[in-house]
Amino acid sequence: MAGRLSIDLRAAALAALAALALAGCAGSLGGGTYERGEARRAMTVQFGTVESVRAVVLEGSRSQIGTVAGAAVGGIAGSGVGSGRGAAAAAVLGAVVGGVVGAAVEEGVTRRQGVEITVHLDAGQYLAVIQEDEGENFRPGERVRLLRDGGTTRVTR
Structure with a gap:
């Protein structure tokens, strides 16, 4: 037994x-990772300046x-x-x-470490995006681009 x-x-x-x-x-869930279904999908590109970056935790x-x-x-x-x-x-x-x-x-x-990146868009609006921290180390004052497809938004260089 x-x-x-x-x-x-x-x-x-x-x-x-x-x-x-x-x-x-x-x-x-980082800015450089795409789901397979996002391939060949057109995305809107916006440019702006990082206002602030804050560490967050993404629930598991x-x-x-x-x-x-x-x-x-x-x-x-x-x-x-x-x-x-x-x-x-x-x-x-x-x-x-x-x-x-x-x-x-x-x-x-x-559970993963994430970042909340607040961006002042060139068009005048502010937008906060939360994504997994992939070690990109965004800094206030840095120029970035935002990729949007209506459901997903990511911040990249």
Whole structure:
């Protein structure tokens, strides 16, 4: 029984790690990263001057992958405790706790550092854009361009 439980826990842990690794592969939200669907799409280009730059945190994803993986691991781990109704109750409790922990782990693993860049456009308006910090180090007074397609706006040099 102990050998089976060890193998089950190892398999569940590997499944959870694989699921979290997939969650960690979420696309970048920086100014230099484009989704495949944005290729060959016309974008409006505006020019302006950076007024301010502020560090922000981009929340991690909540895709349910972490919740499901954590619940699976917790349920399998809990089912090895006791026997009969005790094992069933432990499996349910393990699944609930594992799901909560898995969701928190997924959000934490996919959290990113970002920047809020406020730009004074040449046309006179001010626009703030939040994007992932890809180390571009925008500075107040720097000339930049904004690319807009009606749904997405990014600041680039």
